[in-house]
Amino acid sequence: MSAHNPAHGAAHNLPADLNPSPATSQVAFDPSHGPPSAAAMHEAHGHSMVAHQFDDLAQQHEASTLGMWAFLATEVMFFGGALTAYAVYRATYPEAFAAASRLENWFVGALNTGVLLCSSLTMALAVHAAQMGSRKWIVNWLLITVVFGTAFLGVKAYEYNHLIHEHLFPRADTFDAPRHDHETGVTKPPHFPPELRRPAQLFYSLYFGMTGLHALHMVIGIGVILVVAWQAWRGRFSPEYHNPVEMTGLYWHFVDIVWIFLYPLLYLIDRT
Amino acid sequence: MAAPHSQHPQVIGYHAPGTPDVPEEHSSTKHVSVATYLVIFAALMVLLVLTVGAAFWFNLGRLNILVALAIATVKAALVVLFFMHVMYASRLTKIFVAAAFLWLIILFGLTFGDYATREWSPVSRGWVENPATAGGSGGR
Numbered sequence: 001m002s003a004h005n006p007a008h009g010a011a012h013n014l015p016a017d018l019n020p021s022p023a024t025s026q027v028a029f030d031p032s033h034g035p036p037s038a039a040a041m042h043e044a045h046g047h048s049m050v051a052h053q054f055d056d057l058a059q060q061h062e063a064s065t066l067g068m069w070a071f072l073a074t075e076v077m078f079f080g081g082a083l084t085a086y087a088v089y090r091a092t093y094p095e096a097f098a099a100a101s102r103l104e105n106w107f108v109g110a111l112n113t114g115v116l117l118c119s120s121l122t123m124a125l126a127v128h129a130a131q132m133g134s135r136k137w138i139v140n141w142l143l144i145t146v147v148f149g150t151a152f153l154g155v156k157a158y159e160y161n162h163l164i165h166e167h168l169f170p171r172a173d174t175f176d177a178p179r180h181d182h183e184t185g186v187t188k189p190p191h192f193p194p195e196l197r198r199p200a201q202l203f204y205s206l207y208f209g210m211t212g213l214h215a216l217h218m219v220i221g222i223g224v225i226l227v228v229a230w231q232a233w234r235g236r237f238s239p240e241y242h243n244p245v246e247m248t249g250l251y252w253h254f255v256d257i258v259w260i261f262l263y264p265l266l267y268l269i270d271r272t
Numbered sequence: 273m274a275a276p277h278s279q280h281p282q283v284i285g286y287h288a289p290g291t292p293d294v295p296e297e298h299s300s301t302k303h304v305s306v307a308t309y310l311v312i313f314a315a316l317m318v319l320l321v322l323t324v325g326a327a328f329w330f331n332l333g334r335l336n337i338l339v340a341l342a343i344a345t346v347k348a349a350l351v352v353l354f355f356m357h358v359m360y361a362s363r364l365t366k367i368f369v370a371a372a373f374l375w376l377i378i379l380f381g382l383t384f385g386d387y388a389t390r391e392w393s394p395v396s397r398g399w400v401e402n403p404a405t406a407g408g409s410g411g412r
Contacts, residue, residue, distance in 0.1 A: 062362060062364070062365070065361065065362075065365050066364065066365060066368055069365060069368040069369055069372065070368060072372060073368070073371060073372035073375065076372045076373065076375070076376050077375055077376065077379065080375075080376045080379050080380070081379070083380075084379060084380060084383050084384075087380075087384065088383070088384075088387055091387065106324065106327075110320065110324050113320055114317065114320060117313065117316045117317060117320065118313075120313075120316075120351060120355055121309060121310075121313040121355075123355070124304070124309045124354075124355045125306065125309060128303065128304070128306060128309070131303050132303075246357075249355075249356070250356055253351050253352075253355045253356045254356075256351060256355075257347075257348045257351050257352070260344050260347045260348055260351070261341075261344045261348070263323070263344075264323050264327065264340035264341070264343070264344055265340070268323065268324065268327035268340060269336075269337075270336065271327040271328045272327070272328060272329070272330070272331035272336075
């Protein structure tokens with residue numbers, strides 16, 4: 001990535017047995033320390049903020065950002081495959097997809113989109129707090145982000161529960177079967193006419209698949225945020241070094257973007 | 273052992289020593305203000321209401337999907353540029369971001385190009401829709 005200038009950094013690239021100073025070689029090859037040249041300027045809290053393969057903080061930050069975006073590119077393709085399947089089947093079965101989408105609760109979906117946008121704002125504010133060096137507010141904003149994320153998952157669980165209750169989970173044997181209510185003794189008819197039932201089941205396969213993958217990303221994101229919040233609480237970050245907070249933010253915003261597309265595609269087909 | 277930053281005490285973002293200085297636009301020091309975040313958040317909320325509104329009150333037929341995707345793309349762009357700081361990132365980061373979406377466009381382009389043009393050629397589309405063998409309803 002970088003055109004590494006051989007003039008600098010050459011000393012700490014020497015193998016240990018060629019290094020004239022045993023004391024220096026000891027430090028240079030200790031993985032918990034950066035190379036002494038670069039690390040000396042960035043010593044904080046007793047350990048270096050620059051990993052030994054980097055020249056300085058700026059290069060390290062650039063490498064983190066690029067690595068995260070390379071990962072997010074694979075995530076774009078991952079969800080892109082699901083979106084492609086969705087697009088092909090929606091184009092093939094427009095009426096069934098419109099009818100199935102109308103059974104989704106658009107209001108709850110919109111509410112959840114709002115919750116996720118709020119969580120993106122608080123995540124951005126957590127990164128801002130890290131840039132400002134406010135340990136307290138990094139932790140606070142991260143925990144508020146977790147609260148919003150958990151609220152989203154809670155609403156998602158409510159929606160799943162409702163859909164499963166309505167026999168809309170895409171199980172081959174029970175999808176859209178008549179629902180018998182034991183308390184009232186009333187049997188509700190299927191939602192779909194027979195000719196739309198199979199493609200509607202396809203819609204719900206995509207619905208549960210895509211929102212399920214998204215929810216899995218949320219669960220992972222919440223876990224990562226909690227770890228980073230713990231690290232922030234321990235005082236690991238500073239205005240100069242807070243890459244984990246920032247990269248977690250990139251991941252969280254990406255998950256938000258996925259939902260920004262999923263909401264209109266799954267909930268708002270043909271509502272007029 | 274001269275460290276590179278001793279020659280560049282005010283290094284803004286990484287660039288290889290000896291290369292011309294790039295504009296000081298790197299996210300490592302450029303801070304997006306809280307006011308900017310709040311404005312972007314407000315815009316995202318307005319666009320969310322617009323998405324729902326457009327879906328319910330404007331019957332544009334097949335154009336509905338285009339309106340929904342256009343609004344979603346604007347929302348995604350706001351998140352990428354401001355919440356994810358790409359607006360202020362180095363040129364190399366911007367290329368990485370663009371590449372991510374370039375691959376997506378290739379995926380969509382080739383796949384949808386295939387499906388959109390299948391009707392154009394008279395070759396068989398498989399046993400399901402072959403009049404000689406089709407007993408039931410086909411996929412289309």
